[in-house]
Structure formats: structure tokens, C-alpha cells
Amino acid sequence: MKFVCLGYLDENKFANLSEEEGQKMMNACFDYDDELRRKGHFLGGEALDWSRKAVTLRTKNGQVEVTDGPYAETKEILGGILLLEARDINHAISLMSAHPGVKVGPFEIRPADEQINRLIAERGARLNTAQA
Amino acid sequence: MDKSACIAKVEDLYQRDSRKVFATLVRLLGDFELAEEAMHEAFAAALQQWPEQGLPHNPLAWLVSAGKFKALDGIRRKQKFGQLQPDLQRLAEELGEHQEYMAEQEIEDERLRLIFTCCHPAIDARIQVPLTLREVCGLTTEEIASAFLTQPATLAQRIVRGKAKIRDARIPFKIPELAELPARLDAVLSVIYLIFNEGYSASAGDAAIRRDLSDEAIRLTRLVLELLPDPEVMGLLALMLLHESRRAARTDENGDLVLLEDQDRSVWDRQMIEEGKQLVRRALATRRFGFYTLQAAISAVHADAASPQETDWHQIVALYSLLLQVEDSPIIALNRAVAVAMRDGPGAGLEIIDQLLRHKELAQYHLAYSARGELLRRSGQPQLARQAYAQALSLAKQAPERRFLQARLAELDA
Numbered sequence: 001m002k003f004v005c006l007g008y009l010d011e012n013k014f015a016n017l018s019e020e021e022g023q024k025m026m027n028a029c030f031d032y033d034d035e036l037r038r039k040g041h042f043l044g045g046e047a048l049d050w051s052r053k054a055v056t057l058r059t060k061n062g063q064v065e066v067t068d069g070p071y072a073e074t075k076e077i078l079g080g081i082l083l084l085e086a087r088d089i090n091h092a093i094s095l096m097s098a099h100p101g102v103k104v105g106p107f108e109i110r111p112a113d114e115q116i117n118r119l120i121a122e123r124g125a126r127l128n129t130a131q132a
Numbered sequence: 133m134d135k136s137a138c139i140a141k142v143e144d145l146y147q148r149d150s151r152k153v154f155a156t157l158v159r160l161l162g163d164f165e166l167a168e169e170a171m172h173e174a175f176a177a178a179l180q181q182w183p184e185q186g187l188p189h190n191p192l193a194w195l196v197s198a199g200k201f202k203a204l205d206g207i208r209r210k211q212k213f214g215q216l217q218p219d220l221q222r223l224a225e226e227l228g229e230h231q232e233y234m235a236e237q238e239i240e241d242e243r244l245r246l247i248f249t250c251c252h253p254a255i256d257a258r259i260q261v262p263l264t265l266r267e268v269c270g271l272t273t274e275e276i277a278s279a280f281l282t283q284p285a286t287l288a289q290r291i292v293r294g295k296a297k298i299r300d301a302r303i304p305f306k307i308p309e310l311a312e313l314p315a316r317l318d319a320v321l322s323v324i325y326l327i328f329n330e331g332y333s334a335s336a337g338d339a340a341i342r343r344d345l346s347d348e349a350i351r352l353t354r355l356v357l358e359l360l361p362d363p364e365v366m367g368l369l370a371l372m373l374l375h376e377s378r379r380a381a382r383t384d385e386n387g388d389l390v391l392l393e394d395q396d397r398s399v400w401d402r403q404m405i406e407e408g409k410q411l412v413r414r415a416l417a418t419r420r421f422g423f424y425t426l427q428a429a430i431s432a433v434h435a436d437a438a439s440p441q442e443t444d445w446h447q448i449v450a451l452y453s454l455l456l457q458v459e460d461s462p463i464i465a466l467n468r469a470v471a472v473a474m475r476d477g478p479g480a481g482l483e484i485i486d487q488l489l490r491h492k493e494l495a496q497y498h499l500a501y502s503a504r505g506e507l508l509r510r511s512g513q514p515q516l517a518r519q520a521y522a523q524a525l526s527l528a529k530q531a532p533e534r535r536f537l538q539a540r541l542a543e544l545d546a
Contacts, residue, residue, distance in 0.1 A: 001274070035209070039173065087168075088272035089288045094165040111274075111284070 002043065002085060002112040003092040009079040009105035011051060028100035036084070041095055043083035051077040076105050084109075135183040142178045145191055150175065151270045153195045155242035157203070158249075159305040160196075161223065164267065164295045166203050174199035192239045243268055244359050245305050247352065250294070251320045252303045259294040260323050261330075262287050267295075269348045279330060279345055313360075320356065321368050321424065324349050328372050332379070346376055363415040367425025370411035374431035377404035389532045393440040405435045426455040445475035462493045470503050478511040498527035502537060509544065518544050 017025070036042035051070040058065055070077060080101070086092035092109050101107060133141070150171060157167035174195045188194035207224045250264040262280070265271045273291060277284040297303070308316040331345030353369040381395035412432045415425040430451045437443040452468035465488055473481020485504050494500045505520035518541065525537040 001272075035206075039169065040176075088266075088274055089284050090266065090273045090291050091168065093288060093292060094168065097165075 001088060001092075002083060002114070002117075003089070004110050004112055005082040005084050005092070005096055005099075006078055006108040006110065007080045007082065007101045007105065008076040008107070010075055011077050011079075012075075014079070014104070025100065025104065032099050032101075033082075036095065041085050043085050045080065045082040047080045048078060079105065083112075133187055138183040138187060139179060141187060141191070142175060142182060145178075145195070146175050149192060151268060152239050152243055153192060153199060154270070155246040155268065156196045156239050157199045158246060158267075159242060160200055161203055162305070163223075163299070166206070167199075169206065170199035170203035171195075173202035177202065196239060241307075241359060244355060245307055247320055247323075247356070248307055248316060249298060249303055249305050251316075251323045252298070253316075253319055254301050254303060255294050255297050256290075259290045259297075260319070261326050262291055263294040264323055264352075265327060265345070265348065266291055268352070271344070271348070275344070279342055307359075317356075317360065317362060317365070321353075321364060324352050324356075325368060325372075325424070327352070328375075332372075332375055343379075346372070346379075350376065363418040363421045364424050366411045366415040367421055367423075367428050370408040370415065370428035371424050371431060373404045373408035373411070374428055374435055377401040377408065377435065383532070387532060389536050392434060397438065400435065405432075408432060409435065423455070423458050426451055426458060430455070443474070445471055449475050462488055462491055463497070463499075466494065466497075466500055466503060470507075473507050473510075478507040482507045482511065496527060498524045498529075498533070498537075500524075501527065502540075505540065509540075514544050 014022070033042055033045065052068075054068075054070045056067050056069065056071045058067075082099075082101075084092055084095060086095055089109065089111065096102065096107055096109055099107065153174065154167055154171045157170050158164055161167050161170065177198050178191075178195060182188070204224060246268050247264060250267055251260050255263065262273075262276050265276050266273060273288050274284045276282075277287045280287070307313075328346050328349035331342045331347075331349065350369065350372050353365060353372060357365045357369055377400050378392075378395060380399045380401070381397070382390055384390055408428065409432045412425065412428045415421045416429065430448055433444050433447050433451070448471045449468060452464060452471055455464050456468060466485065469481045469484035469488065472484060473479075482504065485500065485507065488494050489500060489504070501520045501524035505517045505524060508514075508517035508520055521537055521541050521544070525534060525541065528534050528537055
């Protein structure tokens, strides 16, 4: 099963880390990602840039309105995404419990919606054959 | 053996025996998460190595040994990252010393050890069932959640708590000593019986997964019986086989319940019935039987009757009376009352049921009113029967049971 792991962090705390500390933490995360990769659990991941660089779109009166900043103004901000392959949710929990990222902030583990992902994959495949 | 046959063999072993390898590794490593990873790595190594080097002499022992070394590798790598915890250090040393190759039979016994661990009395009863199903039977949390109509996230949390309890309370991975075995065996059997009933009785949820639950319960009991030939284990296995033999007959094409007396007995599974009856005889012969054996004996009497009319109700009433002595439960008393009605006529049964309904325990139990309605109908009192069925309907929760009661009410109105 595919799980999407959303890693949150307190950006203020993160910004206050010394360069050495930040590097050390990041390396620990990379090392653990390697562990996951070696066993075939790591499907992919994206690190997110500072939330102040985000813009948020919403529709108001039929018009798309753009505001700067993230959608949710909370202390802990989404900082990275990891795609995980695990046997079931308890397997995902045990794999992510050892991730150094959990020391930085909370991690949310969500099962991917396989049904909708299948529809998306079918659409993609259809488009590819149409273009071929 | 050629390469594709080797790969097929690994896949087959994974399907049938991966939980045995896992159970062995849990004991050796003393840790569920380490064991799960090590087990998967061992199978991955087998997929790589067996096609090249040929099938090992004892594949399960090879997998256990490979898993152990993979775990050791993992511990060493963590050490490199400076993540090593003190108990992992000790474990690494112990594992380094533990070199002997395990015999096949030893590996067979490991799952039984794990059942006793997962059903340890220190673990919350609501956690024992999902923990056993996931760790011993290898069902996924999502499958268990779908069978028990719970959210996977809720169940996941319980399973995590169960494993943490085992770790923190240092619950041992072993079969209990003889002195504490009877009490501990009771807990194991009741977990297995709950698993079976969830797969057999409830009619909500995914039918295929429910059937898996019953099959798992039967498999677990066979395993327990192989290692502990206790009469009550025989009784439980017999009880489950005799119930399972009627699976095809107990629901109709709409998924509605068909009562025992209305079932097509020609579709009962004769092979399961034969095995069940033999087990009942063996258990009864020990004269140390209890709750499960007596229920199995009742089920066997039903299995012997070619039609409901030919049922030996004298024997069934006698067995229920014995069962009441073992466990004084109002539900057993209710079942006995129904059997008395079959033996002596509806009036005799009604008298007992009305007495039972005066106790609080049965007052909210829909089947008590449904049985009362049935006996009133048979004794020619449709008005009163209607009232009883309506009361049963107001208490029943499951859709098929509600449909059954509605159909009975409609018949009375017709």
C-alpha cells in the first residue's frame, strides 16, 4: 500500500538552528531515507521551501483570488512529503517512527486513495496512447 | 530446480510460512518492528540467492538465519549513525552468539508462542484480537478493520499500544509453564473463538474477509491442538468445524439468515461434520471437557439429524443443562428453553422464557423476544406473537436480523 507522509515543522525553530545543526539533522534524515530506499519502502519525496514563498488560491464570487502565504496560518507548517510503500498502516507507523524527521515535528501518515490514483493512471495511459 | 521454480517456491513459502519465520524472529530479536523488517529482507535475499545457489536443505531455517543476520546488519548500520540504544547493543551481542541452525519443528512451535504473547492477560481484551490477527495470522490492519467495521487508524493505534505493552511490560515470548497453562489457554481459546464468531456470525462487512477470519480461527486452533492436545481445544475446533459446515446453508441468495430448521441440509459440508464429530467424541472420552466441547456436542446432535423433526431433543436439552452447570449464562438458559419447547411443546418453553425475561440481563436481548414470538405463534397466539416480534425488532441492530423479524411480522399479518 502507498502512504503519503506529511512532515510538519515549526519554521521559526528551524530558522534558528545553526548551519551545523541544520546540516546534521538533514543528514540524519537522508541516512534514514537511504534505509527506506534500500528495503524498497521509499517511493519518493519532496522538500518544501519556506511557507512565506507560498501563494494560496481560492475562488470568491466566481473569481480566483490569490493571497500570499500558506493556506493555514499555524505554528507548524508542512515542510516535506514522503511517499512510502508499506504492507499496512501499522507497518507505515513502525517505519516512520524511526525517521529522524519525527524529532523535528509531527508527521501525518495518510493512505493514498488507490481508487482515485487508479483513475488518474488510466487517464494518463489513455493520453499517452492517443499521442503515440 | 530451475530459476522460475525457485522463485515460485519463495513466493509459496511467503504465502504459507512467512508468519512462522516472523514469529521465530520476534522471539530471537525480542522486537516486533525489527522482526518484520528482518523477515522481509530474508525473503528478498532468498529471491536473489536461491535461483543462483539452489534451494537450501531447510528453507525455513535458512530464512530465519538470514533474517537474523539482516537484523544484525541493520543494528550495525544504526550503530554507525550513532543511533544505537543500549538494549540493541546487548541484542547484537546475543545474536552474534546464537549461531545454531533451527530444526523445522522448533520453527513450527514459534507461532504458538506468539499467540500466548498476544493473548497475554496484561493486554487489553480489545487489543488481543487485532494483535493476534495481525502478528500471528499476518492479516493487514486494513483487512482487520474492514472485517470489524472499524477505522484502520483506530485499530492501528490499538495495535501499536499492544506492541508497546508487550515491550514495556516485558511480556515473554514463550508458552506458559504447566501451572499457569490452563488459565492462559482459556484466554487464547476465547480470542480464537471471538475471531471465529466475527467471521461467522456478523453479516456486515466484506464477506470474503469474514470467511478468512473463520479460516484463520480454525487454522490457529489446529495449531494449538497439535501442540497441546487439551480436550477443550478439541472441543473448540469441533465447534467451529460444525458451525462452518453450515456456512453455505445459513444465508440465502439475498444474504438473509436462514434458521437451522429451515436450512437445506444437503449442502452441509459432510467432511467438516465428520471431523467435528470425531473430535467431540475424543474430547468427551477424556471426561475433562467443558464449555466448548458441550456446545460442539449440541451442534453434533443437530448435524446428525436428517431433518429438524428427527433431532434428538432429549439429548440436546440434557447437554444444555450440563452447559448451564459449566457456565451459568442467561443466553444458554434461553437456548435450553427453546430446546425444551421442541421436546415438550411450546408451552413448556414459554414458561421458562417468561421466567428468564424477569432478569435484567435478557430484557434487552432481541433474540429472547424473537424466541418468545416464535413459541407464541406455534401455540396459536398470533396477537401476543406479534407483540413479541415487534419488541425484538425494536432491539435488533443487524440488517439481516431485522429483515428476518420484519418477514415474520408480515407473515402474521397475512
